[in-house]
Amino acid sequence: MTDTDFAIEVHGLSRRFADFIAIKDVTLKVRRGHIHALIGPNGAGKTTFFNLLTKTLDPSAGTILYKGRNITRMAPAQVAQMGMVRSFQISAIFSTLTVLDNVRVALQRAHGTSFHFWRSVKELDSLNERADALLQDVGLADKADVTAGDLSYGRKRALEIATTLALDPELLLLDEPTSGMGLEDVAHAAALIRRVARTRTVLMVEHNLGVVADLADRITVLASGTVLTEGTYAEVASDPRVQAAYIGREFKA
Template sequence: MTDEVLGTRRLSKRFKGFTAVDNVDLSVKKGHIHALIGPNGAGKTTLFNLLTRFTEPSAGEIHFNGRSVSALPPREVARRGMVRSFQISAVFASLSVLDNVRLALQRDLGMSFHFWKSDRVLNRLNDRAMALLDSVGLTGVASHAAGSLPYGQKRALELATTLAMDPVLMLLDEPTQGMGYEDVDRVTALIHQVAVGRTVLMVEHNMKVVASIADTLSVLQRGRLIASGSYQEVSTNPRVMEAYMGTAPGHGKESVA
């Protein structure tokens, strides 16, 4: 038996001579918050696109829950429990906060692609939707238009709609991007809270966030995986220090933080 939820073997993506992801062997363990970090242009978002099958790999394998998903369409990967959020906030702005979550919950009624249902049908989902909103601190704005929420609350709503899909693995792409300090702290705490009993793989630039909640870090540089381990192990790794700061091993600062 293995506790690996997601694994890649020599996963690669080439674009007309440019290699964005280069022979990456990634292993994400069940119940962990796993952070994927690296300088700008390291290939993090391309790797996310490969994992969720939005981009076709040039070579390599992707295994999820012990089965290959390398040739599956994105909708089937999501149906199996690998659910992704994106860098840009994505909510139905004109719908209420509650309705956004109820729509995400429609899969439980076997009507995932029937976006517009009567209130009578959707009201069956109210209790679960409100419980999800409570888990991210949004019950007080359930009736508000999602588009009227401040940015931090929109990201919290995205967490609720992601949770509504009952994910085995949550992939969060830059969940604190563009936030002020207060929102960063709040969303970080929410991620830590909703990750209980789940597995999370997140791309994140904020090292304070990573240090506070990640069990494991993997570092990409120019498409290659150069280090994996705990924050302490990775932050003092000479190759990581050089990738982030151009510091030669054995010189300069002792941490990426």
């Protein structure tokens, strides 16, 4: 397997905060075109790891390669421009704008400009075709004129994914995409992730093990900032170390 088979490679990654080591000597490879899940109990270091990948934190040691290029010391904007884009655990949308305008804002950002309310309607309407396609992709085509703040929580997360996709990412980092959702919204979110992953690589932090079992091609388990094990869901679920890390939570292979 060549380096080009992997969207991202992490070697010996560590992050120390004073006397606390949040991430310790993590090595991980995410294969192109796969859905790779990062799981672990609370405090395992999953969010810190995402922050290191997207460069909002600098590592204390180790290297990060994206598409074969060393991005360890790059700025966050540079990494995003290369096609690595993250969605956050807390939905980040403009609640007073319509669903369509939220996507148009993101599309203007993708073109290197900001949203200008004084622009002509004709100029903004030039973004509609792509915006409509993105809303179709995430199942919000019938909600284009709805104020975003009036959407259900699950639909807000779908809108956030649409705005993320507007940046045309090659690698999509999803941070707890089903957090706080009811069963129906979880099913919609899982189907959406599977759909968008057809043409992208997805690395997701996810607490819902049913979603992980259904979607992930490969799973890495973090515990206390280190890699506990990696494999298919059946492999990690049968690992006694994983079962011990998730005390009180049942794994089913």
